[in-house]
Amino acid sequence: MIKTEDSQKYLDQIEEMIQKYKEIPIEAIIKQDILRLGLNFDPSVLKNNDFKTKDYFIFTFDHISLLEQSNEYRFKVPEEIKISGGRYGLLSTVVSVRVDPNSPYKITNEDQTIILKLYDTYIADVEFPPVPVWYQKLTSSGKFPNEIAPVIEWGYLIYLTVFRNCQYFGQEEECAFCDINHNWRQQKILKRPYTGIKSIEDILEVLSWIDTMDTTAKAYTITGGSVITHLQNKKETDFYFQYAEAIESNFPNRWIGKIVVQAWEKEELKRFKEIGIKIYHPNFEVWDPTLFRLLCPGKDKFIGRDLWIQRILESAEIFGPSNVIPNFVGGVELSKPYGFSSVEEAIKSTSEGLDFFMSHGIVPRFTTWCPEPYTTLSTIANQEIPPLIYFLELLTVWKRTFEKYKLPVPQGYGEPGRGKAVFSVSAFMDVIGYQGRS
Numbered sequence: 036m037i038k039t040e041d042s043q044k045y046l047d048q049i050e051e052m053i054q055k056y057k058e059i060p061i062e063a064i065i066k067q068d069i070l071r072l073g074l075n076f077d078p079s080v081l082k083n084n085d086f087k088t089k090d091y092f093i094f095t096f097d098h099i100s101l102l103e104q105s106n107e108y109r110f111k112v113p114e115e116i117k118i119s120g121g122r123y124g125l126l127s128t129v130v131s132v133r134v135d136p137n138s139p140y141k142i143t144n145e146d147q148t149i150i151l152k153l154y155d156t157y158i159a160d161v162e163f164p165p166v167p168v169w170y171q172k173l174t175s176s177g178k179f180p181n182e183i184a185p186v187i188e189w190g191y192l193i194y195l196t197v198f199r200n201c202q203y204f205g206q207e208e209e210c211a212f213c214d215i216n217h218n219w220r221q222q223k224i225l226k227r228p229y230t231g232i233k234s235i236e237d238i239l240e241v242l243s244w245i246d247t248m249d250t251t252a253k254a255y256t257i258t259g260g261s262v263i264t265h266l267q268n269k270k271e272t273d274f275y276f277q278y279a280e281a282i283e284s285n286f287p288n289r290w291i292g293k294i295v296v297q298a299w300e301k302e303e304l305k306r307f308k309e310i311g312i313k314i315y316h317p318n319f320e321v322w323d324p325t326l327f328r329l330l331c332p333g334k335d336k337f338i339g340r341d342l343w344i345q346r347i348l349e350s351a352e353i354f355g356p357s358n359v360i361p362n363f364v365g366g367v368e369l370s371k372p373y374g375f376s377s378v379e380e381a382i383k384s385t386s387e388g389l390d391f392f393m394s395h396g397i398v399p400r401f402t403t404w405c406p407e408p409y410t411t412l413s414t415i416a417n418q419e420i421p422p423l424i425y426f427l428e429l430l431t432v433w434k435r436t437f438e439k440y441k442l443p444v445p446q447g448y449g450e451p452g453r454g455k456a457v458f459s460v461s462a463f464m465d466v467i468g469y470q471g472r473s
């Protein structure tokens with residue numbers, strides 16, 4: 036039973052943050068707090084199957100394993116929620132769902148309306164994402180389209196995890212925060228249709244429906260785990276290239292093509308650009324050199340931090356600097372046992388990385404670290420979720436650095452700004468252009 040005084044104390048803390056971080060929209064403050072703490076659902080709101088549920092498009096992004104989730108929850112929660120109105124008069128804000136039955140943020144029903152509560156306080160009205168019409172079909176090979184080409188970001192992004200495992204395997208190689216292999220294992224144990232290596236034919240068939248039936252999707256991402264030897268007798272770059280080539284030759288420039296892969300050589304990247312790929316995400320994950328080595332052991336061993344940086348800079352010559360968008364896993368610098376012990380040190384380190392890339396015209400973004408079960412980090416230590424103040428400091432420094440270098444709005448994320456952004460796993464797009472409040 037939640038005590039009223041706890042509930043009031045937490046609400047007071049949020050309102051203090053709202054007073055302190057006036058450069059950050061209130062929408063972004065609430066969004067980061069929900070992403071940090073996850074969401075708890077009243078099972079009654081999950082009964083209607085008239086919304087798009089989580090497709091587990093690459094990772095679980097849940098705080099408890101799928102195996103631990105009750106039948107009322109498992110595979111029944113929405114991919115994202117859209118919050119609006121309520122206590123702070125929020126503009127529409129899309130937030131990714133991370134299941135946590137212990138979260139103080141609860142989605143519940145009142146007077147036939149779905150709402151978000153923080154403990155017992157009404158915060159906002161809630162919508163669940165619509166099911167795309169083409170989700171009802173089945174491919175010629177008998178696959179479900181939501182498994183082959185799921186959409187996220189309220190339908191904006193088609194997410195093609197073409198290889199659902201990573202050859203960086205086990206604690207010596209796997210990134211310590213990543214649950215791609217553990218997600219795969221859980222989906223298989225639960226007998227969910229979950230194709231390991233997707234066929235180009237299946238993808239093209241689903242894309243042909245999206246092409247004719249869908250007006251919301253504007254971008255696609257080709258991604259998957261790293262390939263350190265060969266996959267289907269192909270080296271890593273050839274394996275991923277075949278998908279890009281097939282999509283762009285069948286649907287030239289129909290959507291904004293993005294690849295989320297390792298830091299590749301310039302010569303390899305040229306052919307991706309020539310075929311029509313617009314955005315390159317060679318994710319950097321964490322800036323501090325020691326943490327990069329400890330948290331990304333496979334990347335460190337097979338490519339190395341210095342070469343990774345050099346290749347990011349070189350890739351800017353191919354795609355244009357603002358179309359190179361390396362991701363940082365926001366908050367993982369505070370993970371145990373290797374991370375920084377204070378928010379100040381963590382922010383100081385990541386700000387250096389943001390400034391370094393942005394000074395070259397590159398636009399790093401960040402996601403919100405989710406300490407999923409079974410990852411190396413959750414196995415070796417009891418992880419604490421980074422405090423809200425860390426994310427608000429990170430958003431502040433990201434926004435200030437982005438403005439200092441007068442960088443363009445990143446392509447492939449939809450419209451920026453409060454009430455418009457659809458990127459759901461951090462609020463970096465929500466803060467763009469915000470003028471602050473008095």
Ligand code: SF4
Nearest residue numbers: 201209210213260261
């Ligand atoms: S390279 Fe790291 S983050 Fe990427 S899939 Fe492999 S383990 Fe995960």
